[in-house]
Amino acid sequence: AQSVTQPDIHITVSEGASLELRCNYSYGATPYLFWYVQSPGQGLQLLLKYFSGDTLVQGIKGFEAEFKRSQSSFNLRKPSVHWSDAAEYFCAVGARGNEKLTFGTGTRLTIIP
C-alpha cells in the first residue's frame, strides 16, 4: 500500500528566508508525486508534480521539489518565502492505473515578519 509521511506538522519561517518541507513516500512501483497547497477555507491547488525524467521539478509561485529515489523523498523548497505563502502544504503519491491519491497529513507553514 502507498503511504506518505510529512514529519513536520508546523513550520515557522521568517519572510525572505528559505524553506524546505519534507516528504517521504512508500510505494512499490514508480510513483507519481505531487505537492498541493491549501489556503484557509479553500480547496487544494497543485504546486508541482513529478511523473518521470528530471528529478528536479519546478512549480508555480517559485517552488521546486527534488525526487530522490534512494531516500524515497520528495522535498519541497523555496529560496525566499513571502507572507502569502502561509498555508497548509500537502504531499501526495499516486501511480499509473491507481485512481486515487494518498496524501500526507500536511505541514502548516507560518510566516513571521
Next chain:
Amino acid sequence: KAGVTQTPRYLIKTRGQQVTLSCSPISGHRSVSWYQQTPGQGLQFLFEYFSETQRNKGNFPGRFSGRQFSNSRSEMNVSTLELGDSALYLCASSLAGAGTGELFFGEGSRLTVL
C-alpha cells in the same frame, strides 16, 4: 474556464439525517474524485468516478455513496449521519483520473453534524 464547483458550501445536519453534496467538474473532465478532510485523519479518499462508472473506492462504510451523471457532474450521499462525519468534503476533477495527471479541486462542502 470555470473551475470545479461544489454545492452547498456549508451545511448543518443532525445525527441520523442524510445529505447529498454536488460537484460540477471542469468542462471536458470525465473523472471526479471525492475526498474527506478532517483535522484528525487528514485527506481520505472516498471514491472516484469516470464516465459514470466507479473505478475505485476508499475504506468508508456503505453509508457513503456516490454517482456520476452523463454530463460528468457527480453527487455523493451520506446516509444516517454520525457526528464523526463532520468534515470538509472535497471534490476533484481531472481529464482521466489521479493516476494519469493533475487533480483540480473545488473549495469543498463543509458539513457539520450536530
